[in-house]
Each structure stands twice: as C-alpha cells, then as structure tokens.
Amino acid sequence: MMLFLPEMMAEAQERYEILRQIHDNGPVGRHLLAMQTKLSENTVRKHIEKMEESGLLFSRPSGMSLTTKGESLIEPLAPYFQKSPSLSDMENKLQKILSMEKVIVVRGDLDDTPAVKNEISQEAAFVLLRLLRDNFVIAVGGGPIMAGMAEALPSLHMKVDVVPARGGFGNRVEYLPNFVAARMAEKLGGEYHIIHIPDGLSPELFLRVKKELPQFREIDRLLSRTDILVTGVDEPEDQSKWLEIPEDVRRRLIKEKAVGEALGLYADIHGKILYRLYNAGISREDISSIPHVLVAAGGSHKGPAILAMARAGIRGTLITDEGAGKTIIQGSAGFSL
Structure with a gap:
C-alpha cells in the first residue's frame, strides 16, 4: 500500500473536494468554489491549474466544468475522501x-x-x-x-x-x-x-x-x-x-x-x-x-x-x-x- 505524508493527503482531499463541487454545481467560478470548499482563492487557483494540466477540468467564461476524465474519478475516490x-x-x-x-x-x-x-x-x-x-x-x-x-x-x-x-x-x-x-x-x-x-x-x-x-x-x-x-x-x-x-x-x-x-x-x-x-x-x-x-x-x-x-x-x-x-x-x- 502506498504511504502518503499528511500534507499530501490534505492536498488530495482539497483537490477531490474541488472536483466534487464542480461535479455537483458546475459550471462554477473560482470565488464560489473558494466559499464552497472553505479554501482561499489562491489555493483554489493553484489546484485548478494543476488539475487543468492533468486534463481533469476545463474553464469557460461561464465557469469550470469537469472533463470525462475528471468525472470518472468522482465515484472511485468517494470512499477515501468523503466524510467517514x-x-x-x-x-x-x-x-x-x-x-x-x-x-x-x-x-x-x-x-x-x-x-x-x-x-x-x-x-x-x-x-x-x-x-x-x-x-x-x-x-x-x-x-x-x-x-x-x-x-x-x-x-x-x-x-x-x-x-x-x-x-x-x-x-x-x-x-x-x-x-x-x-x-x-x-x-x-x-x-x-x-x-x-x-x-x-x-x-x-x-x-x-x-x-x-x-x-x-x-x-x-x-x-x-x-x-x-x-x-x-x-x-x-x-x-x-x-x-x-x-x-x-x-x-x-x-x-x-x-x-x-x-x-x-x-x-x-x-x-x-x-x-x-x-x-x-x-x-x-x-x-x-x-x-x-x-x-x-x-x-x-x-x-x-x-x-x-x-x-x-x-x-x-x-x-x-x-x-x-x-x-x-x-x-x-x-x-x-
């Protein structure tokens, strides 16, 4: 089993929460995402940039939406990151x-x-x-x-x-x-x-x-x-x-x-x-x-x-x-x- 440092798990948790909020409410803007996830806008921006590079989401004037790849991660990752x-x-x-x-x-x-x-x-x-x-x-x-x-x-x-x-x-x-x-x-x-x-x-x-x-x-x-x-x-x-x-x-x-x-x-x-x-x-x-x-x-x-x-x-x-x-x-x- 792969071991994660606490800060890596925290980062993964934040990114999953961003994906989940976009999945539930997309298209959604960065400011609203920050409020929904309780993260700073700067933190949200950094996560979004990384996930865009990975092909998990894309941006439009109306807000951000998940790609097919991003959508495919929501259900498999839920047991690990949703509230226990x-x-x-x-x-x-x-x-x-x-x-x-x-x-x-x-x-x-x-x-x-x-x-x-x-x-x-x-x-x-x-x-x-x-x-x-x-x-x-x-x-x-x-x-x-x-x-x-x-x-x-x-x-x-x-x-x-x-x-x-x-x-x-x-x-x-x-x-x-x-x-x-x-x-x-x-x-x-x-x-x-x-x-x-x-x-x-x-x-x-x-x-x-x-x-x-x-x-x-x-x-x-x-x-x-x-x-x-x-x-x-x-x-x-x-x-x-x-x-x-x-x-x-x-x-x-x-x-x-x-x-x-x-x-x-x-x-x-x-x-x-x-x-x-x-x-x-x-x-x-x-x-x-x-x-x-x-x-x-x-x-x-x-x-x-x-x-x-x-x-x-x-x-x-x-x-x-x-x-x-x-x-x-x-x-x-x-x-x-």
Whole structure:
C-alpha cells in the first residue's frame, strides 16, 4: 500500500473536494468554489491549474466544468475522501445527547493540535455564510475561535449589522467581542456597533449605567432583532474574567462544581445556572427568540463545558472537534440528569 505524508493527503482531499463541487454545481467560478470548499482563492487557483494540466477540468467564461476524465474519478475516490461514517455517527450521537439542531465535527483534537482551531473557525464561517442574508443582525461573542471565524470570512458587500453578544474582559484585544464584531463587519461590508459596558457590574450599577448611556437604545433595538448568534463555550476558570468575579462567588462556583460558561452564564454539568454576569448583550431569555444560534468550541477538555451549557439551553448548531465529541459521548452516561 502506498504511504502518503499528511500534507499530501490534505492536498488530495482539497483537490477531490474541488472536483466534487464542480461535479455537483458546475459550471462554477473560482470565488464560489473558494466559499464552497472553505479554501482561499489562491489555493483554489493553484489546484485548478494543476488539475487543468492533468486534463481533469476545463474553464469557460461561464465557469469550470469537469472533463470525462475528471468525472470518472468522482465515484472511485468517494470512499477515501468523503466524510467517514464514524464522523457522521459521532455527529448524530452528539445531536441527540445535546439536543442540538445540528452538529458538525471536524477531525482532530484542539488540545493536541492547535491548528484544529482554524478548522473549527473556518467551518463556523462557512455555516454563517450559508445563513446570512441582507438586513440581518449578527451577535458575536469573543475568543480565539470567534476571532478566527471573522478572519476566515471572505470580503463581501452586505447590508448587515454586527453587534457584540456581550461586553468582555481579557488581555488580548483581538479576542474581545467588540473587536471581533468590528472585524466581522469589516469583512462582510456591514456596520458594527460597540458595547461600552464590560461584563461583571452589579445589577444596580449595570441598570444605572445603561439608563444614562442613550446609545444603548440602539444596541438594545438591534439585539432584540438578532437573526444569528455566534458564541463560544468556556470552562469557568479558563478565562481572564474569572478573576473579575468576586472571590466569594468564585469559591461558591468551585464548591458547586461549575464546569461551563457562555454568555455570562455559569452552569454545572446538569445545566443548572449557578451564577450570571450582568451584561449589555444577549441574555439567556433572548436565545429562544433568535432564529439561528451557532456554538463553536473544541478540545477534549471542553467536552463537559459544552454538555453543561447545552443542558442550560445554549443550543442550535454546534461546531466542534473529535476530541470534545469523544469526551461528551464517553461522559454523558455518567453525567446523566
């Protein structure tokens, strides 16, 4: 049996996906191919040049189509490059366990391979693009995966509004919800709106500040008509905002075994909300009225957090990796309600 280096297999996978997309949708242009395959236009161009040289496809003004030789490869190569049954089986199991509308699993474990973060971000960007329409309002959270998703989006010219799903703490400015919202709006060609209040204020101070800042009327108006929410999931102690929580609350959360956090909500493995940060963004009560909710998180250590927040009501389409998926499936029986 011929052995392949990982980069050779990755290249073969990309070329097969290009062939499959042209087979299904041809004639098709390079820009659309890049969106459909989640590859850069430069990568698509290089693959197309090689495959044209090999006689697998040809170009016309209307787009690219497969030659007879290219068509003849689709079916024989499908067992090697289409999503494996084991991955599809994991998605189905996770969908039932988490009561998600849909689950998308990428290969690998972010805990072992940091590059898996990019795969999750790109997949989240692709899901977002399929849902996006002019005049939509998008609320987006912060963190590395959200920032990567914004960068993975193509440059478009859409009439959309992007708002942070919450305020935020953190030393990495590029991971804050305000920054991610601004970058996403820039890539999509839309407008962005900033939340000037951080999470973590007392309820009294939060309401007073919100009342005294008239620009929050516009933020509240946009948040009330959010069409797509994109958020991550964290472990409570993994984030810088953990230190902004009062010490007595931190002790209580540890004692009561908080394992997950999303949108300022802290929950135990059964989905019981143990604490909530007051913030000017999306609240738990808002989620049920949002048509599309995307949750993106990965790494085997995030499994319990994803499970906890799904049980707490943070559900929709989950984009995750095999590492988190295995942890959730293996632990769900032991963590049953």
